[in-house]
Amino acid sequence: MIRDPRHAQLRQLLNELRSVQPDSEWVKEQRESLLRSIGQKTVVPFSIGDRIQHIFQALVPASARSFVRGPVAAVLSGITILIGGSMASVSAAERAIPGDLLFPVKLASEQTRLALTNDRTERVRLKGEFVNRRVDEIKQIAQTNVEKKPERIKEATEILRRDLDTVKNQLAESAQGTPTDRAKVAKIVDQTGTDVVDGLAEARLSLPVNADIRSQVAEVEASATSASFKAVKVIIDSQNQDPSTVMVVSKEELLHSINQKVEGVSEHVSSATQQLTDAGILSATSTMALSASSTLATASSSILQIKPEITSSTSIATASSSLADLVSANASLAAARVLVLQDRLGEVGDKLIEASKSAASVERKVDELIQTAIANASSSAALAASASTTTPMVSSSSSTNVQVSSTPATTTSSAAGTEPK
Amino acid sequence: MPSLIDAYLVFRIRSEGDRDAFTRLYDRHIKSIYRFVYAKLSSKEAVEDVVSEVFLELWRILSQGTDTIQSVRGLLFQIARRRVIDVYRHKARRPTERLHDQTVTDEGGTTTSLYEGELSDKGVGHRATEHKAELALLLRHIRRLKEDYQDVLLLRLVEGLSFPEIALAINKSHANVRVIYHRGLALLKRFIDE
Numbered sequence: 001m002i003r004d005p006r007h008a009q010l011r012q013l014l015n016e017l018r019s020v021q022p023d024s025e026w027v028k029e030q031r032e033s034l035l036r037s038i039g040q041k042t043v044v045p046f047s048i049g050d051r052i053q054h055i056f057q058a059l060v061p062a063s064a065r066s067f068v069r070g071p072v073a074a075v076l077s078g079i080t081i082l083i084g085g086s087m088a089s090v091s092a093a094e095r096a097i098p099g100d101l102l103f104p105v106k107l108a109s110e111q112t113r114l115a116l117t118n119d120r121t122e123r124v125r126l127k128g129e130f131v132n133r134r135v136d137e138i139k140q141i142a143q144t145n146v147e148k149k150p151e152r153i154k155e156a157t158e159i160l161r162r163d164l165d166t167v168k169n170q171l172a173e174s175a176q177g178t179p180t181d182r183a184k185v186a187k188i189v190d191q192t193g194t195d196v197v198d199g200l201a202e203a204r205l206s207l208p209v210n211a212d213i214r215s216q217v218a219e220v221e222a223s224a225t226s227a228s229f230k231a232v233k234v235i236i237d238s239q240n241q242d243p244s245t246v247m248v249v250s251k252e253e254l255l256h257s258i259n260q261k262v263e264g265v266s267e268h269v270s271s272a273t274q275q276l277t278d279a280g281i282l283s284a285t286s287t288m289a290l291s292a293s294s295t296l297a298t299a300s301s302s303i304l305q306i307k308p309e310i311t312s313s314t315s316i317a318t319a320s321s322s323l324a325d326l327v328s329a330n331a332s333l334a335a336a337r338v339l340v341l342q343d344r345l346g347e348v349g350d351k352l353i354e355a356s357k358s359a360a361s362v363e364r365k366v367d368e369l370i371q372t373a374i375a376n377a378s379s380s381a382a383l384a385a386s387a388s389t390t391t392p393m394v395s396s397s398s399s400t401n402v403q404v405s406s407t408p409a410t411t412t413s414s415a416a417g418t419e420p421k
Numbered sequence: 422m423p424s425l426i427d428a429y430l431v432f433r434i435r436s437e438g439d440r441d442a443f444t445r446l447y448d449r450h451i452k453s454i455y456r457f458v459y460a461k462l463s464s465k466e467a468v469e470d471v472v473s474e475v476f477l478e479l480w481r482i483l484s485q486g487t488d489t490i491q492s493v494r495g496l497l498f499q500i501a502r503r504r505v506i507d508v509y510r511h512k513a514r515r516p517t518e519r520l521h522d523q524t525v526t527d528e529g530g531t532t533t534s535l536y537e538g539e540l541s542d543k544g545v546g547h548r549a550t551e552h553k554a555e556l557a558l559l560l561r562h563i564r565r566l567k568e569d570y571q572d573v574l575l576l577r578l579v580e581g582l583s584f585p586e587i588a589l590a591i592n593k594s595h596a597n598v599r600v601i602y603h604r605g606l607a608l609l610k611r612f613i614d615e
Contacts, residue, residue: 008615009613010609012554012555013555013558013613014559014578014579016555016556016559017460017556017559017560017579018456019454019462019557020456020459021452021455021456022451022452022455022469022472026469027451030447030451030469030472030473030476031444031447031448032475033473034447034477034527035440035443035444036481037477038440038443038477038484061499094426114525128581132583136581136583139581139589147566156554191584191585191595194599195584198599198602202578207546235591254595256596256600257596260600261598332574351548407431
């Protein structure tokens with residue numbers, strides 16, 4: 001994936017701001033001054049037993065306490081005892097990220113809180129928050145200096161995918177409720193899905209350039225996107241069943257949500273197009289023609305220009321197929337826009353999912369082609385390629401009569417993902 | 422999102438008036454609030470005043486109120502924003518006294534930053550001095566944005582708040598926050614490009 005240089009600068013500047021801290025002397029003085037201002041009150045020291053009870057009372061609604069027996073109460077006590085019952089330990093568990101020793105404790109405490117929540121909508125809301133925690137953890141892994149990043153990201157994306165599946169199940173189960181309840185649940189699921197997609201886009205700014213990681217993140221992003229689309233369908237259904245559900249999600253909010261998704265998919269398709277161009281598979285002049293045409297038939301071979309250097313039959317087949325995918329993505333996106341204009345909102349989701357899948361397929365094929373090119377070239381040629389400015393994508397010459405790409409070859413090298421991390 | 426620890430500390434403050442619990446809340450959030458207010462005001466004295474007022478108000482709300490607190494962080498930033506806007510309004514009424522960040526507030530309370538000038542380096546207190554130039558650059562860019570845009574970007578990109586928490590802090594809907602975020606980010610990137 002091409003790294004936007006502005007992202008690096010923005011990231012650096014944000015890091016500078018994050019490092020701003022108040023003077024520690026001032027913090028101490030402030031603390032004391034605040035304590036003086038809020039007046040004197042005796043502090044009652046509390047035992048570990050008290051702590052467990054207080055946490056329990058703080059977190060469990062009164063209505064649910066009588067239901068807590070056996071396993072759940074044991075889990076809660078067990079966790080507290082396991083981590084020593086101290087605030088520092090609870091705090092450490094809360095800060096744990098995938099791959100940390102205390103991470104399972106964090107997950108267990110989340111499960112406990114879910115188990116103690118009886119109201120369906122509240123449970124979905126809570127689960128949505130936990131899903132956002134998974135995204136924050138991925139961002140943290142990406143942005144901080146931890147060891148074993150690829151393994152942690154793999155674990156984090158797997159857990160996120162599982163959690164998203166749970167959210168989708170919750171959405172499906174809500175079918176048993178009233179249209180208003182369904183709409184409430186669907187609204188939360190839609191927001192959660194979109195937040196996940198946004199969060200992962202941010203995380204991607206800092207993730208190592210690695211095809212495996214990229215495909216793991218893409219997969220979970222697709223899952224989040226599909227959760228949002230399913231939720232939108234449920235909202236539309238609920239509104240058709242019971243118009244009073246517009247109190248939960250207004251028509252404007254619904255339309256806004258759908259338009260956001262259309263724009264999101266449009267960006268995805270543009271990004272896939274850019275990757276094809278930067279990898280030298282597609283000439284710059286072709287991209288404009290492609291986005292204008294929406295069927296493969298009109299995008300004839302005179303428009304689709306493939307670099308002459310791609311000569312192996314497998315590579316040509318992959319490259320052609322990626323172009324076909326791109327045309328298909330553009331077609332689906334155009335169809336989605338038309339459906340929005342026609343107010344056939346329930347059908348938009350499927351078209352957007354088609355477009356997304358096609359764009360993701362393009363990205364996968366670009367990765368394949370680049371990896372093939374790297375495998376074919378010798379390692380010294382690959383090093384020379386990263387330094388030189390006239391690098392063929394595959395080391396062979398061809399006299400195929402096609403237009404030479406005007407994209408500079410240095411972008412090919414950086415698209416190859418060979419930069420050290 | 423409601424943190425286990427924060428929920429517990431709030432419980433202690435409400436049920437027992439526990440000052441220790443309040444101290445722990447202070448320790449957990451002081452850096453974050455300081456950083457946020459610093460990004461918006463930069464004058465050391467103003468930042469310190471606002472931050473201490475924020476925690477005093479937090480104590481008042483926690484010890485006297487009964488409403489459920491969804492998120493202590495969200496509440497803290499909500500208070501901080503209000504205090505910062507008060508500072509802008511106060512300065513706007515006294516035009517001879519200029520803030521380092523030169524802001525203008527209209528009657529609707531919308532503040533626009535007309536950023537000129539530099540970061541204050543009066544006395545000790547800011548430890549970012551060795552990277553002051555880069556920081557000044559970023560703050561200059563951020564302060565070109567409207568108030569809401571500044572806050573959403575700072576809360577999201579620097580403090581790492583979730584969209585629901587940001588919505589609580591700036592009193593807007595989740596959907597609105599997302600729109601502001603995307604537009605703000607696009608603008609910020611464009612400013613950096615220039």
